[in-house]
Structures are given as C-alpha cells and as structure tokens.
Amino acid sequence: MHKLIRTLGFAMLALSLASCRLIYTPDVQQGNLLDKKNVDQLQPGMTKRQVLVLMGSPSVNSPFNQNQWDYVSTQQHRGGPIKIRTLTLTFNNDVLVRSEGDFFAEDAKKLVDDSKKYHANYPVDETQGDKNTSGTPEKKDGGSGDEGH
Known part of the structure; x- marks a missing residue:
C-alpha cells in the first residue's frame, strides 16, 4: 500500500512538472x-538553372506541375504556435515569370527585438577584472628556482 501511494505521488509530481513547462522544449526550424x-x-526572365544556383533546391517540387517551385519553412519557438512561411516561384518555358509569398513578411525591427529578448546583456567593467593594479606582471612562487642560492 505504501509503495502504491509513493508511485502515485511521483506520477503526480512528474505530471505537474510537465504541465508547468519546466521541461526544456527546443526551438524547431524546418524547411528552406x-x-x-x-x-x-x-x-523575371531568369532560367530555372539560374534560380537553382541562387536559391538552392525547392522544398516542394510537384511532379504534376513542373512550372511551380515552392520554398517552405516552418518555425516553432519552444512549443508555441507554428509559423509557416512560403515563397512560390512560377515558371513559363523554364523562365521565371512570377514570385509570390510571405517568406519575409515580418518586420525586420520586430525580428531584431525578438532576438534581443533572449540574450542577456551583461555590463562589462574592464577595470574590475584585473587584480594586478601595479601594471607589472606578478612572479609566481617556485617557478624560477633562484630562491635560496
């Protein structure tokens, strides 16, 4: 009976820790x-070969529609909602005629602000780090072998 109560207690503790998001969830970036x-x-007017050299292989290349390349990227920050970004390139006779999508729809300032909130900014005072204030290097004991001669 005592073992059952202890096991149920550990199970409830594990469940409560998992629900509080104390367990690390990594960022997930997939796609192009x-x-x-x-x-x-x-x-417009670039060939498929030129686009391939510039952009790399598309993540979706349908065998049924050779004139459309889709570049897709998904991003999930620590188990949050998934952001899907797409860029669709349309070709006619192996020549680029149109590009559309929301791959870079986010504001650049917002992206910079988001990246700063996850990095700590520690002030650095270079005068506090040096213990030697005399300006000359200190001798270490036992290193020269000249003592006592």
Whole structure:
C-alpha cells in the first residue's frame, strides 16, 4: 500500500512538472532557410538553372506541375504556435515569370527585438577584472628556482 501511494505521488509530481513547462522544449526550424538578399536578386526572365544556383533546391517540387517551385519553412519557438512561411516561384518555358509569398513578411525591427529578448546583456567593467593594479606582471612562487642560492 505504501509503495502504491509513493508511485502515485511521483506520477503526480512528474505530471505537474510537465504541465508547468519546466521541461526544456527546443526551438524547431524546418524547411528552406532563405537569405533575403538572394530572394531580392530574383528577376523575371531568369532560367530555372539560374534560380537553382541562387536559391538552392525547392522544398516542394510537384511532379504534376513542373512550372511551380515552392520554398517552405516552418518555425516553432519552444512549443508555441507554428509559423509557416512560403515563397512560390512560377515558371513559363523554364523562365521565371512570377514570385509570390510571405517568406519575409515580418518586420525586420520586430525580428531584431525578438532576438534581443533572449540574450542577456551583461555590463562589462574592464577595470574590475584585473587584480594586478601595479601594471607589472606578478612572479609566481617556485617557478624560477633562484630562491635560496
């Protein structure tokens, strides 16, 4: 009976810890990671080969529609809601005719602010770190072997 109560107690403790999000949940990024400067270089009239060299392989390439490439990325921050970003490139006769999507729809300032809130900013006072204030290096005992001669 005592073992049953102890086991139920541990199970309830584990369940309460899991529900309080004390267990670490990592960020998950999947799909294509595109660089905005590469996406900005896309121009109508580029060939599929030029786009492939610039952007890399699309994450979705349908065998039924050879004229559409989809670049998809999903991001989930610590178990939160999943953000899906897409970029669709449309070709006609192997030439880029249109690009559309919301891959870089977020405001750049918002992204910078989000990245700063997860990094601690510790003030550094360089004068406090040095214990030697005389300006000359200190000798360590037993290192020279000249003592007592």
